[in-house]
Amino acid sequence: MTDRGRGQIQNTRRRNTGGDAPIRDARDAAYRHLSAHAKRYPDLLPSEINTGSLEARDASLAIAIVDASVRRWRTLEYIIETLSGHASHEIEPRLRAVLLGGAAQLLLLDRVPPHAVLDESVSWAKRHIRPGAGGMVNAVLRKVARVRGEQIEDAWEHHLDAIPLSEGGMLRINGVELPEHGRRRLGIACSLPNALLQRWEAMYGDPTLQALHTICKPPTILYTKHCSALSDDAAMIPHASGNHHVFSGSRAELLALLDSESDLWVQDPASSATLGQLRFDSEPELAIDLCAGQGTKTRQLRAMLPNCKVIASEIDSKRLRTLQEQFSDDARVQVEHVRDLDSAYAESADFILVDAPCSNTGVLPRRVEARYRPLDSQLKRLAAMQREILRHARELLAPGGTLVYSTCSAEIDENEAQADWASKELGLELIELARIEASGQPGDSPSSYQDGAFSARFRRND
Numbered sequence: 001m002t003d004r005g006r007g008q009i010q011n012t013r014r015r016n017t018g019g020d021a022p023i024r025d026a027r028d029a030a031y032r033h034l035s036a037h038a039k040r041y042p043d044l045l046p047s048e049i050n051t052g053s054l055e056a057r058d059a060s061l062a063i064a065i066v067d068a069s070v071r072r073w074r075t076l077e078y079i080i081e082t083l084s085g086h087a088s089h090e091i092e093p094r095l096r097a098v099l100l101g102g103a104a105q106l107l108l109l110d111r112v113p114p115h116a117v118l119d120e121s122v123s124w125a126k127r128h129i130r131p132g133a134g135g136m137v138n139a140v141l142r143k144v145a146r147v148r149g150e151q152i153e154d155a156w157e158h159h160l161d162a163i164p165l166s167e168g169g170m171l172r173i174n175g176v177e178l179p180e181h182g183r184r185r186l187g188i189a190c191s192l193p194n195a196l197l198q199r200w201e202a203m204y205g206d207p208t209l210q211a212l213h214t215i216c217k218p219p220t221i222l223y224t225k226h227c228s229a230l231s232d233d234a235a236m237i238p239h240a241s242g243n244h245h246v247f248s249g250s251r252a253e254l255l256a257l258l259d260s261e262s263d264l265w266v267q268d269p270a271s272s273a274t275l276g277q278l279r280f281d282s283e284p285e286l287a288i289d290l291c292a293g294q295g296t297k298t299r300q301l302r303a304m305l306p307n308c309k310v311i312a313s314e315i316d317s318k319r320l321r322t323l324q325e326q327f328s329d330d331a332r333v334q335v336e337h338v339r340d341l342d343s344a345y346a347e348s349a350d351f352i353l354v355d356a357p358c359s360n361t362g363v364l365p366r367r368v369e370a371r372y373r374p375l376d377s378q379l380k381r382l383a384a385m386q387r388e389i390l391r392h393a394r395e396l397l398a399p400g401g402t403l404v405y406s407t408c409s410a411e412i413d414e415n416e417a418q419a420d421w422a423s424k425e426l427g428l429e430l431i432e433l434a435r436i437e438a439s440g441q442p443g444d445s446p447s448s449y450q451d452g453a454f455s456a457r458f459r460r461n462d
Helices: 003-017 026-040 056-071 073-084 093-108 114-128 133-147 182-190 194-204 208-213 251-260 269-276 296-304 317-326 338-345 368-372 375-396 416-425
Strands: 148-152 162-164 170-173 220-223 236-238 244-247 286-289 309-314 333-337 349-355 397-407 429-436 453-459
Touching (some): 056 073, 056 368, 133 148, 182 208, 286 338, 296 349, 309 317, 338 375
Antiparallel strands (some): 148 170, 162 170, 429 453
């Protein structure tokens, strides 16, 4: 192929996908992002939305469109498929994205004019797919707009002609009925795959409450236990768990608050409980946060153990840089790559936290993209990784030391089964198990919201 031919193909691709062209508006940003998701679905990756140079209001709309689309992907595509007669997985990614994003706005977002959704969605399809795509987008989204019925305050109770809303109540859907089969109906209504609901049925019997929890929009919760000068801010209300407050201000206000108060941070009560319930006969001299991530639990460890040296460790280079930036001026927190721990700290740590990578099924309201991933294959891969991390932690743990293993998963495979394995295979004494069930339903007060989590506490006795 000639250079000219390659150039023509590249230019066509850029026109079809948006390429490096500047973001035009909120819907352009949202549909580009959803197009990337549609190429990977159901194995979605967490990623930030490129809002370019959009003003804050338009950027917020783009984020809202993507959040509603991903949070209710299966719900929206069930309605689109019913109305269009086309299976979504057979539709090209960009067309799938604009239909999904358009339907999300028409059904789930208030104060968005339907004519603006239709006009801009059709224009985007013509510009980024092909001229003829606009006709299909127009036809399907007009049908979706007619589906929207009245909003009802009553809670959704497996209605066939309504879908539950994240803010509480339900939305009547005209001319579309949800599936007759109970689990499939729940999966479509709450946008959850059948495999996940089957597991939850085995654990909980009726998983309706767990499923409805996943469509909640989680509040911003601050861990305030160690804050010495908590202000009487109208944007903060106490959380029911204690030691936490719910923040309701803007993102800019939140960033300003976190910048001004170094001894408070964003952390859900279920997450802080992993360490918050710990009691030591004597304070550890050396603690290692083996999977430190963004450093949230590292900060909690540092506040809990004022005389302890804390090591924040990571294998991922991007997260490692984040940790280095966060603790660059902190003499008590040392950031280390996982590979460098063995030579310096073998059998040395008095306390180790393994906040392990997991399926995130206890935090699906926050990790909306995680719900669609093929669960069985994910669990097989993650379980093997978790055991390798536990083996490594055992090698770093001093005799008599304490190890806490935690996840934000609801799955037994990643929780109780791993604790049993660590006890039998690694010779660790299992002291305590703690499972925190997710709480909060659509429409509930944000002060009652809580993620799900699991932790197991071990002691090395040899």
